[in-house]
Amino acid sequence: MLDSCTIVIFGATGNLAGLKLLPALYYLEAAGHLHPQTRILGCGRRPWSDAQWRDVVQGMLAARIKGGPQAAVLEPLLARLHFAEGDLETPAGYAELARRLRDEAQFPKVKVLRSIRPIPRSAVHAQALRAQYAPGQDSQGKVPGYLEEPGIAANSTTETYAALKLYIDNWRWRNVPFYLRTGKRLTGTNSMIAIRFKHPPQQLFQPTPITRLKPNWILLNLQPHECMRLELQVKQPGLEMRTRTERLDASSCTLSPEHNEAYEALILDVIAGDHTHFLRADEVNWAWQVVDPVLQLWATERDYIPTYAAGSWGPAEASRLFDREDQDWRNGLDDAD
Numbered sequence: 001m002l003d004s005c006t007i008v009i010f011g012a013t014g015n016l017a018g019l020k021l022l023p024a025l026y027y028l029e030a031a032g033h034l035h036p037q038t039r040i041l042g043c044g045r046r047p048w049s050d051a052q053w054r055d056v057v058q059g060m061l062a063a064r065i066k067g068g069p070q071a072a073v074l075e076p077l078l079a080r081l082h083f084a085e086g087d088l089e090t091p092a093g094y095a096e097l098a099r100r101l102r103d104e105a106q107f108p109k110v111k112v113l114r115s116i117r118p119i120p121r122s123a124v125h126a127q128a129l130r131a132q133y134a135p136g137q138d139s140q141g142k143v144p145g146y147l148e149e150p151g152i153a154a155n156s157t158t159e160t161y162a163a164l165k166l167y168i169d170n171w172r173w174r175n176v177p178f179y180l181r182t183g184k185r186l187t188g189t190n191s192m193i194a195i196r197f198k199h200p201p202q203q204l205f206q207p208t209p210i211t212r213l214k215p216n217w218i219l220l221n222l223q224p225h226e227c228m229r230l231e232l233q234v235k236q237p238g239l240e241m242r243t244r245t246e247r248l249d250a251s252s253c254t255l256s257p258e259h260n261e262a263y264e265a266l267i268l269d270v271i272a273g274d275h276t277h278f279l280r281a282d283e284v285n286w287a288w289q290v291v292d293p294v295l296q297l298w299a300t301e302r303d304y305i306p307t308y309a310a311g312s313w314g315p316a317e318a319s320r321l322f323d324r325e326d327q328d329w330r331n332g333l334d335d336a337d
């Protein structure tokens with residue numbers, strides 16, 4: 001089976017589409033060649049909805065397929081069909097087509113959110129941790145704790161830090177843990193995705209004990225610097241089998257933060273009507289379904305909350321979310337690990 005894609009048929013209401021293209025797609029569906037996520041977007045000037053186009057295609061296939069179409073093939077094929085109305089000789093027609101294509105492209109995001117394994121109430125403590133900042137020190141000097149902030153009740157147990165462990169139940173990410181954390185008054189304001197590679201079962205750097213071998217990483221820093229870094233353990237030159245960390249940085253690491261003000265781009269997207277970087281309502285709903293059970297349990301636990309010093313990387317308890325002792329949070333690009 002081929003990879004998933006969106007097939008665009010220009011002139012979907014015309015003769016060629018009806019006589020040749022859609023029957024051909026029917027037979028590809030029957031032979032199992034179309035990926036389950038493949039979509040077919042038809043374009044034409046007629047003001048048809050998706051449902052109207054599906055009706056037309058159904059009638060047309062009934063006349064074209066020898067012996068009549070089989071329901072087991074027809075139903076999934078019709079479900080793939082979407083229709084974009086527009087005159088492609090006008091800019092508005094292209095804009096509509098671009099919008100529909102973006103909608104199709106966003107579909108996988110919802111699929112991933114729906115695939116996040118729900119956290120049952122009994123697993124909230126194993127997979128989630130909340131905390132509140134206590135007095136501490138940041139680069140500016142001493143800073144107060146949350147309870148000393150103006151307007152905060154002296155016995156408040158409101159969380160200012162949250163960490164989660166999630167699993168995505170699809171074949172690609174099965175058994176890969178995702179660790180997320182966010183908090184106020186941490187050491188730095190930084191957004192980063194850190195991908196830690198597993199140690200391979202076969203040890204290349206014999207006889208270095210695996211417990212002493214550092215992992216390889218891909219680091220995607222989003223804010224304030226957009227940056228990509230690959231961190232690899234390589235053998236040091238020489239006769240001894242010693243490893244050291246080599247770093248490969250994408251050149252954008254050196255750009256100043258002012259260069260990438262994300263909201264500039266977002267405002268332009270709003271003006272242009274480009275939804276790519278915004279969440280759709282269904283994506284928001286699925287995301288809330290993941291965190292809602294956690295928040296509901298936390299709302300009942302108002303007697304105690306762990307704390308962390310302002311200006312630190314968060315509570316020490318957050319390390320317990322990890323599956324293995326040698327795993328921990330990656331604090332920024334230059335974390336020594």
Ligand SMILES: NC(=O)c1ccc[n+]([C@@H]2O[C@H](COP(=O)([O-])OP(=O)(O)OC[C@H]3O[C@@H](n4cnc5c(N)ncnc54)[C@H](OP(=O)(O)O)[C@@H]3O)[C@@H](O)[C@H]2O)c1
Nearest residue numbers: 010011012013014015016017043044045046086087088089
């Ligand atoms: N028919 C065949 O067997 C065959 C075989 C080989 C090659 N071809 C070639 O395939 C092409 C299409 O042939 P066809 O027989 O399907 O023609 P057709 O029956 O006249 O259909 C033309 C299609 O193009 C759409 N269209 C026309 N102008 C448009 C515009 N400005 N913006 C958006 N959509 C527009 C029409 O949609 P609306 O009517 O909804 O606007 C309709 O779906 C031609 O180049 C032809 O030479 C056809």
